[in-house]
Amino acid sequence: MTSSISCCEVVKILNPESYDSINVSAERLPLQYTGDLVSRAMHHLQPLHIKNPSNGTPVHQKTTNTTVHWEPEALYTLCYFMHCPQMEWENPNVEPSKVTLQTERPFLVLPPLMEWIRVAVAHTEHRRSFSVDSDDVRQAARLLLPGVDCEPRQIKAEDCFCATRKLDAASTEAKFLQDLGFRMLNCGRTDLVKQAVNLLGPDGINSMSEQGMTPLMYACVRGDEAMVQMLLDAGADINSEVPSTVNKHPSVYPETRQGTPLTFAVLHGHVPVVQLLLDNRANVEGALQDGAENYTETPLQLAAAAGNFELVSLLLERGADPMIGTMCRNGISSAPLGDMNSYSLAAAHGHRNVFRKLLAQSEKEKGDVLSLEEILAEGSDPGEKRLPPQANGGGTLRTGKARLRALREAMYHSAEHGHVDITIDIRSLGVPWTLHTWLESLRTCFIQHRRPLIQGLLKDFCCIQEDEYTEELITHGLPLMFQILRASKNEVISQQLSVIFTQCYGPFPIPKLTEIKKKQTSRLDPHFLNNKDMSDVTFLVEGKPFYAHKVLLFTASPRFKSLLMNRPAAENTCIEISHVKYNIFHLVMQYLYCGGTESLHIRNTEVMELLSAAKFFQLEALQRHCEIICSKNITTETCVDLYKHAKFLGASELTAFIEGYFLKNMVLLIELEGFKQLLYEPSPPESPVSSPGMCSDILHDLEKTLAIRIRSIHLSTSKGSVV
Known part of the structure; x- marks a missing residue:
């Protein structure tokens, strides 16, 4: 315990x-x-x-x-x-x-x-x-230590001795002799091979230590070419494997299971030993048998991950298959470990020259295999292309499809690990973007300040299918692109981002504003409008009197009620109204006495002032009516001023509509100086149309509006239902 x-x-x-x-x-x-x-x-x-x-x-x-x-x-x-x-x-x-x-x-x-x-x-x-x-x-x-990656553990024969095992006298003697034989072989003396073999036990030259390692494997780890040749001449099994079980070999390292002499020579980068083993017909794929599932890395996978160009070239010349991936076995099921084949490993580790070598080799062996462009043109299943089996050897179509899948996987890993140059190389072969690989590549280029690549990636966004628009576009893509728009202020990049935002907004119309159907609790005959007879309250607007009736105004809005309360109980109350023109106040009263907006005749020059008055007097239906008029009359010349005014008044519905107009027409608006100032330059504090933090939040508000739009079009159960 x-x-x-x-x-x-x-x-x-x-x-x-x-x-x-x-x-x-x-x-x-x-x-x-x-x-x-x-x-x-x-x-x-x-x-x-x-x-x-x-x-x-x-x-x-x-x-x-x-x-x-x-x-x-x-x-x-x-x-x-x-x-x-x-x-x-x-x-x-x-x-x-x-x-x-x-x-x-x-x-x-x-x-x-x-x-x-x-x-x-x-x-x-x-x-x-x-x-x-x-x-x-x-x-x-x-x-x-974060970020530290040391060389693989150096496997040593001395590590196999276990003094804690309980053995009888005979077993102890046999173990001692076997350990002595391993020491003699690992000292590098080729003249001691014959005597050492006699000490190893019944398995002779192919005896295994507690690590599951044979003398040939230890020699390959050390890179002792002369000893490797001597052991091969003595009959060592060139394709022996480290066992997967630990019953007889309790000290087997998990990462060395199913390793062969060629695997260890490649793992430690001993090119002459690899050449020697291949010349003696070692299995170029390590422990992998034809048609069997692979649960460990092949020699080519190890060389590609290490970036050893010389070893990769040698293994490819001897027929190593870069398409072989690694399977993951969890005791219940077996599944591909992300198809981490040689392409993916080279891409994930950023070995661009090795990756290009793998591509060049596959091009040589391709023969009649369909090109990537042909595969993409055929759709997701290139096997539907009707070619006679004898024309392509029977399996070339499958090879073309597997190669495309391998390159897509490699593209994912290179983007994930920030090796954007390899990602661009794969894209140049015609491999289509996924949203994730495009976003990760864009993020890497932005962090590294690689403006030409950013422009190329933004131009390529149109190649991403709309079916790829997922939640990742909203949670990661939009914040990244708007961050680039804030930081770059480059005209080309701004124009490209405008095209992307407009494309994401979609071809559907901007959601319309609807009238508020609200009946007034009380109304008077329009004959009493500004009629001195029987009026009990007078408003002084621009020095002119306007006669009204308390019985109507008390229930019209909370603003009028607060103006009329706490007044002296005289026959006629006089209230002065500032910041509202007489003709605008007349329209407000006409709306109240007529009980709606049907009788109003509002000029285009009056709508903004009437909107402000409706907001001040808290008349929601009249405010919405003015907002609808503004939304119908909006143009590229007036949208910026209209947005500033709506933002200042806190008219959220009109503000959201104008933000939708910005996104839908951003390609045109980004060329206008007024719109660029709205995006990048804060308004002066003394400006009457500025609100605290307004301009600093415009890009954030556009991002939120676009996110809502993408969800409604691409992610909702009823796609396209935006009105």
Whole structure:
């Protein structure tokens, strides 16, 4: 039963005064102090399995023969990583951008020494070893330092010895002789091969260590060409595989399962050894058999991921298939692991020259395979194209379709990892954009300030099918494009974005504003309009009296009610109205006395002032009537001023309509100076039509309006129903 307290708490409990010195971070530790600190930390990291019977506190378990010690190389490696520099962009404005090593990381972001030791020791125990080596520290760095990617673990014969296994005398002797044979073979002495084989046991030259590795595999890992040739001459199985089970081989690394000698030679980049194995007819696809599903990477996949152009070229010459992907098996079902074939791996790691080599090789072998353009022209299933089987070997159509699928997958991975140049290369082959790959490529180009590529991508948006318009376009695409519009202020990019926004808005008309059907609770005969007889309230407008009746105005709107309340109870009340012209006030009263807008005759020059008056007097139906008139009379010359006025009044319905007009006609409007000023230049604070934060929010409001439009057209259950 393990203790639930943390390592740091253990240190505080057992030796509080030493805690601060052990829990150090990436300070500049002199190497001579590192060994002492590690030794003290290792003492506190010993297993705590036994509890004190008196008080239940954990005490150290007595372990005299299982102490893990640190090799000098491991301490050097630990010191290096605790001063690890970081990779940063040198100057993102330079094309192409460069990545260089910059200043050392602030020590606070690095893990403490106790964490380094804990993770490194865990890797050591996984190897069933009693010494922490440099590789263990490197594997710890891969987990603890963000962005650090170390070389693969160096497989060593010494790692296969397991002193904790319970064996009888005969088995112990056989194991000792086998271990001795492996050591003799791994020392590089070809003259000892014959004697070593005699020590390996009944399987001889093809005996496997606890790691499931044969002597030939270890020689391939080291790149010992002479030893590889000697072992092959002695009868070593050139296509032997690391077993997938751990019954007989308990120390098999999960990442080496089904590995072959060729796999290990490629993994460690030993070109002469790879050449030698292929010359001796090693299976170029590793452990993969014809027609079988692949659950591990082929040698070509490993070479493509590593970006080793020479190895990729050699494997392709020997017939390696770049179309082979890796399957993922979870114990219940098997499914492709994202079709991560050689194309995808090269694209995901940004190896452009390797990717082009793979493409060039497939072009040579294509023969009568349909081109990508022909496949796309035929639709989603190119197999429907009627060609005689003898004309194409029977399988070329399937090959063409598989190649298109592989390139689409590679396009996705290159876009995901920010390798936009490879993405553009794939696009130039005729592979269609998906919305996701287009957005990720655009994001990368924007971050790297690559304006020519941004323009090319924006021009290509029209190639994306409307069926691709998903929620991602709203949640990620629109914010990105409007951010580009804010930041660039480039005429070409602004024009291209205008085309995209208009295309996304669609050909359907702008949703119309509708009249508010609202009956007044009381009304008077129009004969009483501005009639002094029987009036009990007088409004003074521009110095002229206007006679009205309280019984009507009290129920007309809350604004009139507040004006009439708290007035002296005289026979006639006089109220002065400012900021409203006499003819506009007359129209307001005419609307109230007639009970509607049917009798109103509003000139185009009066509609904006009447809208303001209706807003002030809180007459919603009259306000909506004015908004409808404005929406019918809107033009490219008047839309900007109309928008500013509607925004100032808070007329949300009219504002939304004008924003729709902006988006639908943005290609024309972006050329007008007034519209560009509206987008980019804030109004002066003293401007009567400016509202706080209005101009800074215009692009945001356009983005929201366009998002609502896209949802109503492309994402709703009744597509196209926008009115």
